[in-house]
Amino acid sequence: MTAARRGLGFGFWLSISWLIVISLAAIFAPWLPLKDPGENYIVAGARPPYGPSSTHWLGTDQDARDVFARTIFGARTSLVIGFGAISFGIILGGTLGVLSGYFRGWTDRIASIVMLILLSFPGLILAILITALLDRGLATIAITLGILGVAPVGRLARASTLVFAERDFVTAARAIGSSNRRIIVRELLPNVVIPMAALSLLGMAIAIVAEGGLAFLGLSVDEGVTWGKLILLGAGTRDLERAPWISFGPISMLFLTVLALNYAGDRLRDYFDVKDITL
Amino acid sequence: MSQTQASLRGGPEPLVSVRGLRTLFATERGLVRAVDGVDLNIHKGRSLGIVGESGCGKTVLSRSIMGLLPSTAHREGSVRYEGHELVGKSVGSMRRFWGQEMSMVFQNPMVSLNPVMRIGEQIAEPLRIHLGMSRSDARDTALQLLEEVRIPEPKRRLRQYAHELSGGMRQRVVIAIALSCGPAILFADEPTTALDVTVQSQILDLIAERRQDRNMAVVLVTHDLGVVAGHTNEIAVMYAGKIVERAPTNELFANVKMPYTRSLLRSIPRLDDDPHTRLHAISGRPPDLIDPPSGCRFAPRCAYARERCHVEAPPLQPTENPDHVYACWYPVGSAEFFEREEELVATGVHVRGRQ
Amino acid sequence: MSGAGHAHLRELNDAVLQVRDLEVTFGSGRAPRVQAVSGVSFDIARGETLGIVGESGCGKSTTGRAIMQMPPATAGSVLFEGDDLGAMSPSELRLARTRVQMIFQDPISSLNPRRRVRDSVAEPLDIWSRGTSAERRQVVDDILADVGIDPERAAVARPHEFSGGQCQRISIARALVLSPTLLICDEPVSALDVSVQAQVLNLLEDLKARYSLTMMFIAHDLAVVKNISDRVAVMYLGRLCEIAPSRELYEHPAHHYTRVLLDSIPVPDPEVIAVGHELVGDLPSPVDPPSGCRFHTRCPAADDQCRTEEPVMRAVGEDHYVACHHPLVTSVAIST
Numbered sequence: 001m002t003a004a005r006r007g008l009g010f011g012f013w014l015s016i017s018w019l020i021v022i023s024l025a026a027i028f029a030p031w032l033p034l035k036d037p038g039e040n041y042i043v044a045g046a047r048p049p050y051g052p053s054s055t056h057w058l059g060t061d062q063d064a065r066d067v068f069a070r071t072i073f074g075a076r077t078s079l080v081i082g083f084g085a086i087s088f089g090i091i092l093g094g095t096l097g098v099l100s101g102y103f104r105g106w107t108d109r110i111a112s113i114v115m116l117i118l119l120s121f122p123g124l125i126l127a128i129l130i131t132a133l134l135d136r137g138l139a140t141i142a143i144t145l146g147i148l149g150v151a152p153v154g155r156l157a158r159a160s161t162l163v164f165a166e167r168d169f170v171t172a173a174r175a176i177g178s179s180n181r182r183i184i185v186r187e188l189l190p191n192v193v194i195p196m197a198a199l200s201l202l203g204m205a206i207a208i209v210a211e212g213g214l215a216f217l218g219l220s221v222d223e224g225v226t227w228g229k230l231i232l233l234g235a236g237t238r239d240l241e242r243a244p245w246i247s248f249g250p251i252s253m254l255f256l257t258v259l260a261l262n263y264a265g266d267r268l269r270d271y272f273d274v275k276d277i278t279l
Numbered sequence: 280m281s282q283t284q285a286s287l288r289g290g291p292e293p294l295v296s297v298r299g300l301r302t303l304f305a306t307e308r309g310l311v312r313a314v315d316g317v318d319l320n321i322h323k324g325r326s327l328g329i330v331g332e333s334g335c336g337k338t339v340l341s342r343s344i345m346g347l348l349p350s351t352a353h354r355e356g357s358v359r360y361e362g363h364e365l366v367g368k369s370v371g372s373m374r375r376f377w378g379q380e381m382s383m384v385f386q387n388p389m390v391s392l393n394p395v396m397r398i399g400e401q402i403a404e405p406l407r408i409h410l411g412m413s414r415s416d417a418r419d420t421a422l423q424l425l426e427e428v429r430i431p432e433p434k435r436r437l438r439q440y441a442h443e444l445s446g447g448m449r450q451r452v453v454i455a456i457a458l459s460c461g462p463a464i465l466f467a468d469e470p471t472t473a474l475d476v477t478v479q480s481q482i483l484d485l486i487a488e489r490r491q492d493r494n495m496a497v498v499l500v501t502h503d504l505g506v507v508a509g510h511t512n513e514i515a516v517m518y519a520g521k522i523v524e525r526a527p528t529n530e531l532f533a534n535v536k537m538p539y540t541r542s543l544l545r546s547i548p549r550l551d552d553d554p555h556t557r558l559h560a561i562s563g564r565p566p567d568l569i570d571p572p573s574g575c576r577f578a579p580r581c582a583y584a585r586e587r588c589h590v591e592a593p594p595l596q597p598t599e600n601p602d603h604v605y606a607c608w609y610p611v612g613s614a615e616f617f618e619r620e621e622e623l624v625a626t627g628v629h630v631r632g633r634q
Numbered sequence: 635m636s637g638a639g640h641a642h643l644r645e646l647n648d649a650v651l652q653v654r655d656l657e658v659t660f661g662s663g664r665a666p667r668v669q670a671v672s673g674v675s676f677d678i679a680r681g682e683t684l685g686i687v688g689e690s691g692c693g694k695s696t697t698g699r700a701i702m703q704m705p706p707a708t709a710g711s712v713l714f715e716g717d718d719l720g721a722m723s724p725s726e727l728r729l730a731r732t733r734v735q736m737i738f739q740d741p742i743s744s745l746n747p748r749r750r751v752r753d754s755v756a757e758p759l760d761i762w763s764r765g766t767s768a769e770r771r772q773v774v775d776d777i778l779a780d781v782g783i784d785p786e787r788a789a790v791a792r793p794h795e796f797s798g799g800q801c802q803r804i805s806i807a808r809a810l811v812l813s814p815t816l817l818i819c820d821e822p823v824s825a826l827d828v829s830v831q832a833q834v835l836n837l838l839e840d841l842k843a844r845y846s847l848t849m850m851f852i853a854h855d856l857a858v859v860k861n862i863s864d865r866v867a868v869m870y871l872g873r874l875c876e877i878a879p880s881r882e883l884y885e886h887p888a889h890h891y892t893r894v895l896l897d898s899i900p901v902p903d904p905e906v907i908a909v910g911h912e913l914v915g916d917l918p919s920p921v922d923p924p925s926g927c928r929f930h931t932r933c934p935a936a937d938d939q940c941r942t943e944e945p946v947m948r949a950v951g952e953d954h955y956v957a958c959h960h961p962l963v964t965s966v967a968i969s970t
Contacts, residue, residue, distance in 0.1 A: 168738035169746045169754070172805070175702055175736050176758035176812065177728040186757075190748040332827045333798075431916065445916050446690065475689040475854045477913050480898045502827040505900035528904045546832035547902050548861035554880045555839065556861060560832035564797060 012267040015260035022257055026075035035066035037073040037225065049243040059245035061233055067249040070225050074250055075257075077138065077226040078208050084142030085207035086200045089149025094196055096150070097157025102165050102184055111154065118151040127210075131219040141214065141221050145207045156199055160192045194272040201265030205258040212254065227254045293320035294463060294496050295344060299356035300366075302336075302343040306351070309569040313339040315520035316356070321464060324494040326487070328507030328528070330543065331517035334565045340517065341466045341500050345381050346373045361463075378409050382457040384486075386469040388449035392441040398425075399437030402456050409460045424455040428485060447478035451485065458489060464496040465489075471506060483510045504540075505547050508532060513602075516540045519566050519576035522595065526603035536598060536605035536612070539577045575608070582628070583609055583619045638874045639946035640675055642955035649713075650816050650848040651678040651701065656710035658693070658700050666921045670696040671707070672872045678816070683842065683849040685863030685880065687856050687895060691917050693872040694852045698818045701850070702736055703727055715815065732762065735809035739821035741801035745793040752778070752788040755808045762812070773811060780844065781807045781837060799830035803837065810845055817842075818850045823858060835862055857899045860884055865953075868892050871920060871928040874947070878954035888956035888963040890933045927959065935960045 025032065035041065041056065041064045042048065048064035050056060058067040093115075100111035130144045164170065165188065173183050208227070214220045215228030216235075227250045233239075234246025302314040313336045321327055321344075331337045342348055344358050346365055358365040360380065365373070385391045393401055402424055403417035412420065418437070425433035428451040441449055450470060457465055467486060471479035483499075487510050490497045499507055507514055508528065515525040516537065524537040535541045545559035563580045566572055572579055578588040587608050595604045609615040640654070658671040671693040678684045686694045700707040703719055712719045719730060738744045745754055755778060759770045775785040781803040783796075793801055802822060809817060819838065823831040839862065842849055853859050859866055860880045867877040868889060876889040887893045894913050914932055918924050927945050930936035937960070945957040956963075 168740060168744040171699075171704060171738070172736065172744060172808065173757070174704060175731055175734075176808070177732050177761050178757070179728075182761065187746050187749075191746070332829050448916065476856070476900075477689055477894060477898045480900065481913070483900075502829075503900070504828070505902040508900060508902050508904045509906070532902070532904050543829060544902055546829045548832070548835070548855075548857045549902070550857050550860060550884055550896065550899055552861065554860055554863060557839070558832035558836055558861065560836050561829045562833070564799075 008267055008271050012264055015264040015267075018256060018260045019264070022075055022253070023079060025072050026079050029072050029076060032072070034069040034072060037065060037070045039066075040064045041066060049239075049246055051243070052245055058249040059243065061246045062239070062243075067230075067246060070230055071227070071249040071253050074225040074227045074230050075253065077221060077224050078211060078228070078254070079257075080138060081142045081145065081211050081221075081226065082204040082208040084139070085145035085210075086149060086203040088143055088146025089153045089203060090196060090200050092146070093150040093153030093155075094157045094192075097154035097159075098161045098184060098188065098192060100154075101158040101161025102180070102188060108158075111158070115151040115154050118147070123148045124213075127214060128217065128219060131214065136219065136222045138221055138224075141211065142207075145210050145214075148210070149203050149207065153196070153199060153203065156195060157192055160195050161188055164188055164191045195269060198265045198269035198272075201261045201268065205261035205265075208254065208261075209258060291322065294323045294361060295319075295321040296359045297321075297344060297357070298359075300340070300343060300358060301355040302339050302348065303353045303355070304349075304351050305353070306569075311568045312520050312571065313352075313568055314343055315568075315571075317517075317520075317522055319344075319515060319522070319525075321496050321498060323463070323496055324490065325513065326490060326497040326499060326511040328511035328514040329498060329500045329517060330502065330504055330507060330514055330540075332502055332543075332561075332565050334568075335517045336520040336568070337500050337502075337517045338468055341383075341468055341498055344498075345377070345383060345466060346370075347377070347383065378405050378462065379460040380462055381464045381466065382460070382462040383466040383468065384450070384453050384457045384470045387473050388446060388453045389441065391453050392449060394441055396440075397437065398439050398441070398444070398452055402437075402452070402459055405456065405459050420459070421455075424459055425452075427458070427489065428452070428455045430455075446474050447481065450474060450478075450482055454482070454485065454489070458493070461493070462495065464498065466498045466500070468500045469502070470499070472501070472503075479506070486510070503547065504544050516543070519571050520568055521576065521606070523577065523607070524603075524605040525595075526598075526600070526605075530600055530603050534598065534600070534603065534612075536603070536610040537577075537607050538581050538583050538609075538611060538616070540605075541611055575606070582623060583616055585609060585615065638673055638675070638957040639948075641947040641949060642874075642877050643675055643677055644679070644953075646677055646679050648680045649677050650680050650682075650715060651676075651850070652711075652713040653677070653697075653701065654711045654713075656697060656700055656712065657708045658696050658705075659708040668920045669872055669923070670920060671700065673710075674869070674872075674874050675710075676867055676874065676877060678848055678850060680848055681846065682865065683851055683863045685859035685866040686850065686852045686869060687854060687859050687866060688869035689854060689917060691871070691920060692869040693920075694869050695820050697869070698736065698820050698850060698852050701818060702731060702734060732758070732812045733814050734816045734818065735812065735814040736818040736820060737802070737805045737809050737822050739825055741798045741805060741825060742793065744805040745801055747793055750788070750790060750792055751783075751796070751804050752785065754793075755788065755804060755811055758808065758812045764812075774807075777807045777811050778804075780810075780841065783807065797830075799826055799833060802826065802830075802834055806834075806837070806841065810841065813845060814847070816848045816850065818852070820852045821854070822851075824853060824855065831858070838862065855899065856884075856895050868895065871918065871923055873928055874957065875929065876954075876956045876958075877947075878951070878956075882951060882954050886951060886954070886963045888950045888954065888961040889929075889958050890935055890960075890962065891929050893962060927957075 041060060048060055049062050050060045052059040056066050060066055096111045100108040127144050131140065134140045170183060170187055173187050211220055211226055212228030212231060215226060215232045220226055220228050230250035231247045239246055297317055297319040300314055300317045304311040304313055317340060329337045329340060343354055354366050356366060399418060399421050402421035406412045406417040406420055421437060422433055425436055430436050430448055430451050471482050474482065486497060499511055501507055511528050513527050514531050515522050518539050524540045535544065542559060542561045546561060548558055561580055566576055574589040574591055575593055578584040593606045593608045595606045597604050654675045656671055656674045659667055659669050661667045674697055688694045701712050706720055714730060714734060717730065719727065722730060745751060752774065756770060756774045759773060764770065778785040778788050783800060783803055823834050826834060851859060851862050863880045865877065866880045866883045868875045868891060870891050876892050883892065887896055918931055924931050926942045927940040930940040939959050945959050947955045947957045950956050950961050950963045
């Protein structure tokens with residue numbers, strides 16, 4: 001009996017739509033009819049921050065800069081950091097995991113030790129260390145967060161590779177003369193990539209939140225705005241009481257994006273799980 | 280239907296009586312009729328074999344009787360256990376039956392044991408939960424149970440984990456757990472399929488012994504008629520959700536009526552056949568239970584089917600032996616059957632041989 | 635160590651496979667070393683089907699895989715059509731393996747769940763770029779039709795859309811697409827229903843004739859093995875116990891273990907009372923196998939000689955050899 005195949009569901013497509021909208025907005029931000037994120041829109045006779053109004057939908061910050069525009073521009077950096085971090089994690093961790101799961105032996109032992117060290121090294125300290133020593137450019141932040149993702153991604157990749165490498169279709173592939181590269185690319189990757197894709201969405205969410213954490217320590221990117229930095233700006237106790245809108249914009253954007261990433265990741269994993277357990 | 284019920288004759292009150300049982304699964308593609316109108320009696324201390332190919336509904340039938348079904352399933356009809364109607368009972372009220380009145384042994388002993396729990400704890404757990412035994416009583420009983428299923432060095436096994444045991448020993452442990460609360464009826468779903476032939480007969484003998492000294496009913500579900508031959512009193516053959524033949528074991532083997540049963544029997548390779556003897560495979564697959572064929576459901580795969588078989592569903596009817604019922608218009612032994620058999624032999628499709 | 639000896643090896647002028655003193659040891663470093671196969675020798679003539687039976691853990695599957703060099707044997711030699719597979723370079727081995735193919739027990743796990751089954755069947759031809767793409771398509775379609783799978787459905791469907799029996803047919807098609815000489819079948823029907831099992835066994839017989847195959851058929855069910863094999867070898871705990879033509883083995887089993895295997899087959903006839911040759915105890919651990927004859931711990935005829943001295947293969951009939959000190963068939967005077 002074939003298990004009834006449910007679709008990915010409305011929630012998944014809603015999440016994906018949100019992610020597409022926010023990505024497009026981030027990419028095309030300079031051409032959108034937005035306020036200038038750097039401009040101080042000071043109104044004579046009133047002290048910023050100004051609350052939400054028809055001119056400033058989400059209000060302005062203490063320097064009278066438009067929160068909505070800054071949030072959209074902040075998405076540029078935050079999404080790039082999230083995407084860059086997880087790409088780094090997937091490429092390095094995934095390669096390490098798949099190779100060690102497939103070849104076992106020495107490859108596996110060395111890779112396992114590397115991952116163990118990465119896992120046991122306190123992530124925050126590592127981030128502080130790197131960002132304190134190197135210039136805090138976009139790439140540095142993304143790679144720093146990416147390094148933290150290498151071990152979890154690598155472990156998942158190794159575990160799922162182990163499961164599939166045991167299966168007879170891999171033995172059969174070897175018997176028909178497939179090279180190791182072909183077995184990895186044609187037989188194993190298509191199976192391993194699904195749980196990895198699900199994890200990468202979750203990982204991207206984690207990286208975006210982690211950037212916020214770094215921002216609080218003053219260790220996020222030097223130049224430009226990120227969601228983390230924007231939230232920090234309005235997160236002083238007095239500001240929160242007086243002008244909650246300053247962080248409300250970036251917080252809700254961060255919340256919705258992370259929620260969408262998590263939800264889509266979960267659904268994706270469940271959806272592809274079903275196929276394996278039929279029969 | 281009335282004919283079928285008439286065929287389930289009186290005699291001692293059965294432990295379980297199943298009447299008109301239907302189990303339906305709602306799926307995306309439609310309603311799957313996994314069990315489609317089954318009548319059965321299960322008697323104390325007797326052993327019933329339920330036989331058929333995968334996808335014929337035998338596993339669903341045994342689980343429907345026990346009430347162990349996923350939430351997408353819907354049961355209709357009646358299952359009476361010692362006078363209690365079980366169809367319609369909630370999971371909560373079924374719990375008092377599971378383990379203590381009815382229990383089940385599954386096909387794969389590795390999956391049915393908890394890998395991180397010691398064998399002793401796994402046997403003791405139901406004793407403490409269901410029977411309220413103290414820790415030490417439960418341990419003593421667990422030891423007795425392991426002895427009862429003839430596991431060598433039972434004391435040592437109590438402290439071991441499932442992965443430290445061989446496949447046969449694991450299945451013995453599963454049986455010990457199933458027996459722990461003294462069930463009146465034991466369902467064994469393909470209990471030996473995952474095991475070596477050498478271990479297979481040991482496990483079947485073990486179940487038979489425990490049945491006799493506990494006066495317990497046993498339902499043996501399998502695809503292999505060879506397995507049930509020596510270990511059951513009665514056999515029900517299922518096809519496409521229905522029982523197509525039911526008879527006392529000796530009677531069935533001596534006097535097969537339904538061509539399906541005969542094909543199942545002949546598809547087993549026999550040791551007394553010469554090497555390279557062509558086996559009688561049944562071509563094709565069991566039908567889709569969402570839209571089963573009209574008429575006799577086996578007709579599309581039956582070499583003896585005639586026009587009537589495709590339009591009119593045969594009822595279960597008794598043979599000279601009233602305990603032996605079958606659902607076929609042209610059963611083994613009928614003139615039409617022989618006529619077709621002659622044609623098949625003449626065209627070389629079949630080899631003339633033992634029945 | 636000579637294992638069970640070589641008395642049973644034949645002088646074949648057209649041997650497809652000659653295995654000598656095969657030994658496979660697992661585990662290294664601090665892990666306990668397990669000798670899964672120790673000193674196994676046998677040969678298969680062209681067009682012959684050799685059955686290998688034994689319980690799980692007897693080393694039969696390991697033997698099959700060691701022939702494919704997956705993993706290679708620890709010691710001993712595997713001559714395939716005269717070439718030593720163990721001495722080949724990786725690229726020579728890749729080429730040689732196309733002539734030895736294998737099918738496995740679990741039909742579901744034998745196929746990549748994410749690939750369309752037609753692609754899986756076509757894969758070997760793609761790897762070796764045999765013929766033009768039109769020719770390849772034709773070969774794949776023909777083979778799929780031969781095993782009873784609709785090529786059009788195979789082009790779009792993935793393994794989970796097929797039944798276990800159909801998946802096994804697809805695996806067989808993939809193994810045959812390179813037209814191998816030797817087909818190693820590792821428990822190909824033990825996961826299937828009896829009705830489907832009969833279909834697959836019949837199919838293997840048909841394909842063997844059509845593709846002029848030599849087969850090695852590994853299983854735990856002696857009735858199945860007897861049906862398909864010309865000769866049968868019985869293995870116990872990594873050793874060869876007995877080898878004989880299949881009818882001879884069934885009619886005159888010489889090893890006590892063979893006797894037990896035969897008796898444990900359920901007979902589909904309630905009138906037949908089980909003879910009661912049942913095995914006592916469990917399979918001993920292969921980490922620390924019994925001394926002498928490995929079966930002595932469970933053998934009704936075991937004595938001191940069996941406990942200390944390892945039996946060697948000797949003739950007890952026409953092409954019938956047994957490694958037992960006290961065989962059930964009395965020795966026949968045959969010069970060896």
